[in-house]
Amino acid sequence: MPSRPTYIGRPQQDRRADSALKGKRTYVADVALPDGLDIAFVRSPVAFGSITELDISEALGIDGVVAAHTGADVAALGKLSVNPVIEILASMPYPILAQGEVQAVGQPVAAVLASGASQALDGCESIVLDIDDSGQPPVPKTVAKQVWSTGDATGVFADADIIVECQLQHPRLAPSPMEPRGIAVRYEPETGCVTIWHSTQTPHRTRTELASILSISPERIRVIADCVGGAFGMKASLYPEEVFTVWAAFEHKRSTRWIASRSEDFLSATHGRGVASFGRLALSKDGDFLALEANTQAPVGRWLPNSGLITAWNAARVLPSGYLVPTVEIETQAIAQNLGPTGIYRGAGRPEANCLMERLVDKAARALEVDPLELRQRNLIPTSALPMATATGNLLDSGDYAHALELLREHGDYDAALRTREARRADGVLAGVGVAFYLEPSGNGWETADVTMHVDGKVEVASGSSSQGHGRETALAQIAADVLGMELANIDVRCGDTATCPAGIGALASRSTAIGGSAVMRACEEARMRQDAGEALPITASCRYENDGQAWGYGCYMITLEIDRDTGVITLGRSTCVDDAGRIINPAQVHGQIRGGFAQGVGEALMEQVVYDEDGQLLTGSFMDYTMPRAADIPALGIHTTETPSPLNALGAKGVGEAGTIGAPPAILNAVLDALSPLGIEDMDMPLTPSKLWHAIAAAEQE
Ligand code: SMO
Structure with a gap:
């Protein structure tokens, strides 16, 4: 790290914000493809069954339609890969188009290529599809499982003074980036190569997976992920529709494009959360945490589970969070069912794990009649014990967890908030x-x-990491400018293009600044050293940086709220966030991440939920049925940060991209159940909608 940085640690405006705000950027749907074909898909209307009839002949007669394809045409292609985080049955099929059977409503069954999107849709309308779904629906099935265990949990629970337990069903969520999925493929007839604009977080992975699925050399594929209008984990997977679009370009030697509608994203893009979790915490009468038992069940689709396994893994391995708990028995399962696919969604299991733990701690505080903030401070892992290996196979790197809560007490005026709460309660609120x-x-x-x-004094930085619209380029430029001792304006940063950037993972899992930034820092250090040693310009230095272990960001959130007894409507009051993201490169972007994540956390806690009926039909297929938070729903936020550098990467940075979505839901849930405690209500599942609250309040007041 430069000892006296000029840019690192100072707020810098996102260098691409101006053009984005003025609508001057090119998103995938804006890419011009002369003579390109638009693609539309026929999707399964039922959740399971065998295809008994699929007739595409009429589609071929429709004006503008160039071709139509069914599963048979792409049967020889490779399968979509599965993210192998936990044990999985490799035999689950993830076909590009359904192969005789369907596994969910919305699964692509046939495709039409036409000169125009509406002609392609007309073509789809004319396709005859019949599916026999008269048999018994398949039962949910455990396809992956992992267990961690230390000590004798049964014995500890048998002897414990206090045991609290909690059952939580997390809402299933639709990530809903501003830009739906999209892919545009420009076919170059002279070379047989393609240039692909893909709305993705992982452009290099798109290239390698396509090459492997289509059995062609990666040299023939260039992937550009320039403007990605948000992704949130939903665009970290390659989708069958996207593979089909690229296959069709090679097959027909034409440029092709598929742009998902919002409803297609609700139907067939990955959902997040949906985890069911159960936990028990054993405590001594003095309030020491003794043992945790937890069981989490994460849903995956039978069709395309892909990154859904990460959720199952994180929902358990983040337990028992930052607390000292000597004995644990933790199990996680991924359960396949005939619903839409699931995957990582901003937080990806972390909100689930933290919600379970934080509910247990609040319940324990109530049982012990101690202050919940104090009970947390007493049981958090002390700084002196870090780094510490956890029972779930992690190494917690660094932090001062209890100090974060102390700051929360101060900045959130905790004691005053408790006094106000008592006064309001005395008024019946x-x-x-x-x-x-x-x-x-x-x-x-x-x-x-x-x-x-x-x-000429200019510097080019090409990063293997990418941006999903969150301004990664700006942070990387700040790092390069400081290490090279140059003006920020002289640093040009490129990412998201497999032809002009070195290979990398991309933008996901809160790691692109910490790890992508460490790579930039090391490459700049080498360039500067060679320049200082006398080497003539131009100088190019490269770095492949690998971390020494995972960094663990942390923080704590405080919410005050009131619930209207007559309507069940919640009004969020002052909210306070204290986040530690390790070394902060750009405070403006850190605050932006916290604020945006918090907004999505409010959506999860209070509004959003994907709903299926008992036949697996999606009931929330548009924003008319699926409630998103709006600006006016987000309370005033006090955002505070601390900086405890991680010893496990060169920058000392930690991730903060998911902080708000992880911290806000448990804080809101705890605040709501605190507000309802005078009525004796102890449990409730998110989303905490007015209707749900109104019914619970009415039922409690009846008694
Ligand atoms: S859920 Mo994220 O984009 O790893």
Whole structure:
């Protein structure tokens, strides 16, 4: 790290914000493809069954339609890969188009290529599809499982003074980036190569997977992920529709495009959360945590489970969060069912784990009649014990967890908030105060950077990491400018293009600054050293940086709120966030991440839920049925940060991209149940909608 940085640690405006705000950027749907074909898909209308009839002949007669395809045409292609985080049955099929059977409503069954999107849709309308779904629906099935265990949990629970337990069903969520999925393929007839604009977080992975599925050389594929209008984990997977679009370009030697509608994203893009969890915490009468038992069940689709396994893994391995719990028995399962696919969604299991733990701690505080903030401070792992190996196979790197809560007490005026709550309660108002601590595993894996110092004083940085619209380029430029001792304006940063950037993982899992930034830092250090040693410009230095272990961001959130007894409507009051993201490169972007994540946390806690009926039909297929938070729903936020550098990457940075979505839901849930505690209500599942609250309040007041 430069000892006196000029840019690192100072807020810098996202260098691409201006053009984005003025609508001057090119998203995938804006890419011009002269003579390109638009693609539309026929999707399964039922959740399971065998295809008995599929007739595409009429589609071929429709004006503008060039071709139509069914599963048979792509049967020889490779399968979509599965993210192998936990044990999985490799035999689950993930076909590009259904092969005789369907596994979910919305699964692509046939495709039409036409000169125009509406003609392609007309073609789809004319296809005859019949599916026999008269048999018994398949039962949910455990396809992956992992267990961690230390000590004798049964014995500890048998002897414990106090035991609290909690059952939580997390809402299933639709990630909903501003830009739906999209892919545009420009076919170059002279070379037989393609240039692909893909709305993705992982452009290099798109290239390698396509090459492997289509059995062609990666040399023939260039992937560009320039403007990605948000992704949130939903665009970290390659989708069958996207593979088909690229296959069709090679097959027909034409440019092709598929742009998902919002409803297609609800139907067939990966959902997040949906985890069911159960936990028990054993405590001594003095309030020491003794043992945790937890069981989490994460849903995956029978069709395309892909990154859903990460959720199952994180929902358990983040337990028991930042607390000292000597004995644990933790199990996680991924359960396949005939619903839409699931995957990582901003937080990806971390909110689930933290919600379970934070509910247990609040319940324990109530049982012990001690202050919930104090009970947390007493049981958090002390700084002197870090780094510490956890029962779930992690290494917690660094932090001062209890100090974060101390700051929360100060900045959130905790004691005053409790006094206000008591006064409001005395007036008969349902008022609550909730706090939650969280851990955010981040900063994983490797990334690359190429740095070139030119004769004219300009510097080019090419990163293997990418941006999903969150301004990664700005942070990387700040790092390069400081290490090279140059003006920020002279640093050009490129990412998201497999032809001009070195290979990398991309933008996911809160790791692109910590690891991508460390690669930039090391490459710049080498370039500067060679320049200082007398080497003439231009100088190019490259780095493949791999971390020494995962960084663990952490923090704590405090919410005050009131619930209207007559309507069940919640009004969020002052909310306070204390987050530790390790070394902060760009405070403006850190605050932006916390604010945006918090907004999505409010959506999860209060509004959002994907709903299926008992036949697996999606009931929430548009924003008319699926409630998203709006600006006016987000309370005033006090955002505070601390900086405890991680010893496990060169920058010392930790991730903060998911902080808000992890910290806000448990704090809101705790505040709501605190507000309802005078009525004796102890449990409730998110989303905490007015209707749900109104019914619960009415039922409690009846008694
Ligand atoms: S859920 Mo994230 O984009 O790893």
